[in-house]
Amino acid sequence: MDQREPATDEEAKALASTLRLRILRICLGEAHTNKEIAEILGRDPGSILHHIRTLVRTGFLQPQPERRGTRGAREIPYLATGKSWRVNAPVMNRPLLDAFLEEVALVSGQEMDTARLGLRLSPSDFEDFRNRLQGLLEEVTRLPEDPSAPAWSLFLALHPDPNRP
Template sequence: MAELKALGHPLRWRILRLCLDQALTNQQIAQRLEMSPATTLRHVRALVNTEFLEATEVRTGARGSLERPYRATRRTRGLASLDLDAAELVQQMDLALLSAHRAELAQAGPDASRDLARGVLRLSEESQAELRKRLADLLAEFEARDEPDGEPLSYLWSIALRP
């Protein structure tokens, strides 16, 4: 339950995204998100406490002061193993993820290339399971490529029942 609460804020998803490819200090995170360091530190601590973010070795900063960088643990890949019985917390996490993705789109600016599609499918439970598996396999295939010189891309895949 603590994990779902930790992922229930869009800023925390953005912090995890920033710290995915490189370890960043709280000050660096705050600058990139245009937030105060005190605000981001509260979110960083919540992510560290739930092991979605880990502190790396203390290093000497540009001005000689000691600083602690943080790196995402990629633990969010195992969300299916979390206790998803708390429907309200799951919905809060889903909405936080959507909000974080929206903020990243806005921050990327109007010239960022995007591919976006929205539609409605009518599928049986069996076909839904097949769709989820095939998409998971496809994403895993591309994630495994790990092209160091590749451009970081953000994606969001969501299935929602229509009201």
């Protein structure tokens, strides 16, 4: 995860929002309009538009060709660019956790597979594990997306264990 480019101040600020991280997830692989995003999140479209503009300005969302809505209104769908995967912004660690918690609260326990593992590895074994894990994640992100397949989300946190000195 250290191979990512450091985020600029503006990029880090854009990614330091749980709501913006959820917007990026909603627009991953399928473009959505401001109104659609607001409906999914149960929020006001006006406040969501502010966040969308921030994500567009920083290159995390890309506007798609304009279309007409059901009543002929002009609609602009937005698609996530995947840029958030390629930048390193430590400030987004807590918002990532908060976004994860908000999202899993919407999923039944039977649909979620969880694991928690405690490790004691030598520094070289730890680096090997971390590099292999990063390699697997990179490999999966390069797989072609199947729009007909169910959407899955993965949250992974690797941290020192404060309970075991």
